[in-house]
Amino acid sequence: MKVVVQVKLLPSPEERAALEATLHACNRAADAASAVAFESGESSRNGLQKLVYAGLKADFGLSAQPAVRTVKKVVDAYETLKANIRAGNLGPAGSKRRRRAESKPIVFRPGAAQPFDDRCLSWQHDARTVSIWTLRGRLRGIQYTGQRDHLATLAKYRKGESDLVHRDGKWFLAAVCEVPEAPRFEPVDWIGVDRGIVNLATTSDGDNHSGRRLGRYRRWQQRKRAELQAKKTRSARRRLRKRNRREQRHATHVNHKISKTIVTEAQRTGRGIALEDLGGIRERGRLSAPQRVRLSSWPFHQLGEYLAYKARRAGAPFLEVDSAYTSQMCPRCGHTERNNRPDRDTFRCRRCGLAGPSDLVAGVNVRNRARSAWVLVNGPVPKGT
Structure with a gap:
């Protein structure tokens, strides 16, 4: 079963500035990719990537993997929107809320979370540090902290990408962990x-x-x-x-x-x-x-x-x-x-x-x-x- 573990980053002021600049650039790039997806109607990751990949790298300074992750974030956002429309969460067809959602491209906040895979971000669990790609180069040795059981789960079961989150002036990493389920016992009552x-x-x-x-x-x-x-x-x-x-x-x-x-x-x-x-x-x-x-x-x-x-x-x-x-x-x-x-x-x-x-x-x-x-x-x- 998938469990999300969140840890708090402890960056220096210079590292904070680099992370903030990177997050803002990724979300500006996501806005640009979202506009292309809305105008072209392209909903597949590979199709959208062919349309915007070169521009994301040239115009926003993203390297290869951050550009790919940004495209995936945009595609996932539109899939979520479509799922909400199908489920009726935005009201019936013709409702004001649904028309507003369908009439314009999805826009990402400047500080919206950005996913990073293992090519962009690596964990050093013994030292409790991470190495992460930014617009100003790769930052190494950023310390993190968290609850003891969360850190143990992270070190043992982390799998897949991690999201960089900026909230209330603090920095976090939310990592996906694949935790095995315990064998189900036969209940006595x-x-x-x-x-x-x-x-x-x-x-x-x-x-x-x-x-x-x-x-x-x-x-x-x-x-x-x-x-x-x-x-x-x-x-x-x-x-x-x-x-x-x-x-x-x-x-x-x-x-x-x-x-x-x-x-x-x-x-x-x-x-x-x-x-x-x-x-x-x-x-x-x-x-x-x-x-x-x-x-x-x-x-x-x-x-x-x-x-x-x-x-x-x-x-x-x-x-x-x-x-x-x-x-x-x-x-x-x-x-x-x-x-x-x-x-x-x-x-x-x-x-x-x-x-x-x-x-x-x-x-x-x-x-x-x-x-x-x-x-x-x-x-x-x-x-x-």
Whole structure:
């Protein structure tokens, strides 16, 4: 499985200037190649490379491999745009957002990430330094740092290209690593996980990962965003982008901690992880404006992705089950009714009287559905089929 490991570069002021000049030149070259791709309709890498390769080298000072990587970056950007259009992410045909995306060439920010392959960038893992091509010659001995386990993964499993990233005045390298998946074990049982807004994740074991602190943090950030948006100045917009990235990093950190805790428990006890499938959750009901804001901004999908890939790395089975009525169905007698849940936090079965926290009941129902689904999928094949 592919994992991206990010390390922080520690360049000198002269090296910073060289990296910045190189990044800006590569993105100006990408803009030029993007304009040619848009006008000619050329979508293949080889075809576009024939049209722009000589010009990228002559006009922007790129050597052979950086020019090739720049062309590949442009082709990948147009493939991503087409995929988003096919998926309907930019709206239906004729919508304003889709027309705007289709009516002009893709433009790259001056500081957009630039990919480098092993001919342009080499790693010295023992010394924790890199050697990288720039417009001012090859820079050698640039130090980097990162978390210990990330550095170990990088040294052992790095494969493919690395992206040079400039963010908030800091320099990073994001490297692709091909990490082998652990052999999947046969689960003795399942941990059901219910995701929510007040409680980010509640397991069938009763472990509750509350989202109240994250909710307060996001509401505070929302107030600050409103203040900056009202100013409508260039400085306010710059601070707004920086604040948004900080909020995303905070939510990502929380989701990493939650998913790591759940997967570690599953691996320790030999159980699989079951998650409710929340696909189409926004279309299932009519919500008020504040509810839509909370639902759309909450990192449900990210938490599910982290659980899935961490489970694969640990060898723990992972299933997504139907989420319908998980918080309204009694796990003891099976009675399903909206009145079983008199309020958001409480479950009380109208038939058998079973009572408890609604998120815990939903986690137990997710676990029970995973048991049935696993037996159905992995049971013996009937004769004659």
